[in-house]
Amino acid sequence: MPAESMTTAESTSNQVPEVSMTPPADLFAIAKVNGEDYTKLPDDLYIPPDALRVFLDTFEGPLDLLLYLIRAQNIDILNIPVARITHQYLEYVNLMQAANFDLAAEYLLMAAWLGEIKSRLLLPRPVNAEGEEEADPRAELIRRLQEYERFKQAAEHIDSLPCEGRDFFVAQAQAPDYQRPVEPPQVELRELLLALQDVLSRADLTVSHQVSRESLSLRERMSNILELLRGQRFVPFVQLFSVSEGRLGVVVSFMAILELVKEGLIDIVQADAFADLHVRARVGEAQGNDLDLGDDSSESDLERAFDES
Amino acid sequence: MNPDELKSIIEGALFAAGRALSIEQIQALFDEAHRPDAGSIKSLLDALYADYADRGVELRQVASGWRFQVRHDVGPWVSKLWDERPQRYSRALLETLALIAYRQPITRSEIEDIRGVSVSTAIVKTLLEREWVRVAGHKEVPGRPALFATTRHFLDDFNLKSLADLPALASIRDLAEIAADLEAAAHE
């Protein structure tokens, strides 16, 4: 066992000395340790006192501090004199407490661990069932220090890489002033049918709405006849039929006219007995521009033309 | 510093800025001791202008100085970088359109009766603007509501020769029933 680890000065190092904050008025005392004013830093601290605060603040935790101590004393990480390092470490922890650093827990945990390792080093190593000595108590500490150190180096390496916006810049030129026409959404027939399915199944649930199973050609013909009548006062009945469509076409037109009459959308008039029938739209003139879309100030948010997404 | 290095710095600065830089702003990049005069910068800008004469970007002088800009004639392609995701029509709009297609001529309140909710003006407006729907007339009832019908344009956009090409309502309802049956079976 290395001689340093046997130094007696550390026999109490598990105990954190009582440290209190310096009154601001006393510029010379750094801290009170065990009731005594501490007016100078311990000789084996490798930092000037006025840099202490800044310096301690730069440690990234107990492993970082420990690594610093090992490096500062030029100690091989694989052969740490635990007692000496523990002593040093506790000095720092005390100073941190004195300076009111709010990170004592992690540091104190490390202090306890160091103390444990040291005490185990002082005892003969127990032999296990296979007759082997238990692993060196320092092994785990060394493993953690090594692990931490490699990421500390990796972090330094990342910091040395050129970073966008700091060391190099992405090139950019003014984009051309060109407006793309906005394409309206495309709809598949399938989507339309799915929407219809939904609305029909809902309609079935709500009492009495019968969506009758009229053939579409009838409905389409109704629209076409309305279109034909639009803007004209009277249209001869026969003009609504086209012989070229054949018998079926004539029947569809006729049914469409009957349906329009039934719905009160057209009138059929006859000036005299046996005179020609005339058809007139009862629907008003549609003027696309003055279409009253109604006052929709209460428009539901759920009922928008576009999905929000 | 030789003119080539100087030109590279000006070029790099203009591209890094992504906006116009004046000759004074370019001069400010250099320490006073090594600051090139306005004349040298101007002649280097001219040289850069010539360098980029046949490229996809060009050096242009604008009010606030000089800037690189993407050549106008590649705009149609480049602007695709900012293409918005195509919008989607809402379910409410599709239902309204489907009802107009199948039940035309139909008033807004008839659509509302079947759908069980009100139909917003935004939807009607969108359908009219898209020219899928037109006002075929007005129903002679109080308020003379508009009667909506689909257009030829609607048929074209949905690849239909006539409304008769739309699947019969009955088969759609069957689809719905089959779906409902499956749903019910799945929950048994």
Place this chain on the structure above:
Amino acid sequence: MNPDELKSIIEGALFAAGRALSIEQIQALFDEAHRPDAGSIKSLLDALYADYADRGVELRQVASGWRFQVRHDVGPWVSKLWDERPQRYSRALLETLALIAYRQPITRSEIEDIRGVSVSTAIVKTLLEREWVRVAGHKEVPGRPALFATTRHFLDDFNLKSLADLPALASIRDLAEIAADLEAAAHE
């Protein structure tokens, strides 16, 4: 479209984007009917790379594609365009970033185990906001902690094509070897 026009479009798009574009993103600028294949785009990118070999900007390939960037050696002048000195990152942030880069996917408590101190929420937030780090999933242990991984953006910002461009971690010495050394030391 001839190769020169195509090259101008690619050049213009890269400068207009101001970020890296992948070959797929470049292809998407063209209508399907006129879409160049990946091979032609790659060879035009190579041609552009050569065109800019001696200029103040250069074409670079990074993780998410190709981009023009200001040549590194004119950086000191160019950075004067901005008044603020670019910030340096804290060691805590860099160590956390290094652990995520080398050990991803990794949880916060795993990072804390190795660093020996807690990782502040502010650091995690900064890394997420900077888009250098993302939550890649959740570990299936009690509390389901987030698993962090680095992003493509991280690679881009550090001029890396992939994580493999980061240097290998320093080797860690084998514990058996350490034990042997300690043993030897103890018997001296």
